[in-house]
Amino acid sequence: MPELPEVETVARGLQERLPGSTITGATVYWPRTLACPAPEEFQARITGRRVESVGRRGKYLVITLDHGYLLVHLKMSGRLFMAPADDAQDPHIRAVLDLDGGRQLRFRDARKFGRIYLVDEHEEVTAPLGPEPLADCFSLEEFRRRLGRRSGRLKSMLLNQEFLAGVGNIYSDEILFTARLNPLRRADTLTADEQVRLYQAVRSVLHRAINSSGTTLPDRNYLDAEDRAGEYRAEVYGRTGRPCLVCGTPIERTVIGGRSAHFCPHCQL
DNA sequence: CTAAAATCCTGGTGGC
DNA sequence: TGCCACCAGGATTTTA
Numbered sequence: 001m002p003e004l005p006e007v008e009t010v011a012r013g014l015q016e017r018l019p020g021s022t023i024t025g026a027t028v029y030w031p032r033t034l035a036c037p038a039p040e041e042f043q044a045r046i047t048g049r050r051v052e053s054v055g056r057r058g059k060y061l062v063i064t065l066d067h068g069y070l071l072v073h074l075k076m077s078g079r080l081f082m083a084p085a086d087d088a089q090d091p092h093i094r095a096v097l098d099l100d101g102g103r104q105l106r107f108r109d110a111r112k113f114g115r116i117y118l119v120d121e122h123e124e125v126t127a128p129l130g131p132e133p134l135a136d137c138f139s140l141e142e143f144r145r146r147l148g149r150r151s152g153r154l155k156s157m158l159l160n161q162e163f164l165a166g167v168g169n170i171y172s173d174e175i176l177f178t179a180r181l182n183p184l185r186r187a188d189t190l191t192a193d194e195q196v197r198l199y200q201a202v203r204s205v206l207h208r209a210i211n212s213s214g215t216t217l218p219d220r221n222y223l224d225a226e227d228r229a230g231e232y233r234a235e236v237y238g239r240t241g242r243p244c245l246v247c248g249t250p251i252e253r254t255v256i257g258g259r260s261a262h263f264c265p266h267c268q269l
Numbered sequence: 270c271t272a273a274a275a276t277c278c279t280g281g282t283g284g285c
Numbered sequence: 286t287g288c289c290a291c292c293a294g295g296a297t298t299t300t301a
Contacts, residue, residue, distance in 0.1 A: 159295085
């Protein structure tokens with residue numbers, strides 16, 4: 001499932017080739033893919049736009065146009081990539097933007113959870129998001145401030161996009177393992193030292209995951225815009241029953257807020 | 270406030 | 286081999 005490191009990898013790949021392209025048309029094969037506006041208005045407004053840059057905010061791909069923004073959320077199975085217009089299309093293509101030079105930007109999404117937004121200001125979509133965990137301005141002090149006001153479980157807190165933008169189910173588990181904190185702990189019970197560990201784990205895990213181009217699980221759920229798999233190796237996610245890489249205790253799995261949580265019962269307190 | 274459950278979806282999996 | 290029930294998961298919405 002694409003989270004911050006995977007979306008960042010896709011954004012960097014598209015940034016190599018997409019800027020400067022002019023969008024000459026659009027086809028939406030699965031109408032619900034389009035969060036806004038309605039298909040006819042989308043087609044009218046996107047045609048003739050030029051791509052200026054490709055970036056990321058939280059788990060959203062942010063494509064800056066000469067007028068407005070195209071935002072794409074990949075959700076569970078979404079992929080965004082460029083292809084020659086005469087390449088065969090697979091049945092899971094939900095939307096296609098025609099580009100100049102006989103190319104296309106294709107949105108493929110087997111599970112149909114992904115969404116595309118065309119807006120004048122990207123804040124129309126991204127306003128509710130919490131801070132970017134890797135931004136220079138995201139300080140320990142700000143993290144502590146946000147943490148102190150919460151009483152929920154750490155696992156649920158890290159998954160909350162209004163608390164912090166971009167962390168999903170894999171990296172929330174990896175961050176808590178690195179911080180040696182139990183996913184069931186309540187946020188307002190952390191000692192000062194534990195707050196520092198969590199802050200540093202958020203930054204180091206996401207940073208290392210980006211440097212490894214993200215995580216591709218054995219089912220190959222994620223590939224970047226150039227079909228490359230991520231090389232990050234999860235230490236607890238999906239390793240239920242296997243030995244903890246630090247102490248050898250079998251990794252446990254539980255459900256918190258409807259999400260699977262993997263952790264070492266010995267290392268994470 | 271937290272939190273759980275339901276919702277949207279389909280590919281993959283385990284049981285028989 | 287085939288069929289089927291079930292699960293995963295991000296975000297939102299509903300309910301307690």
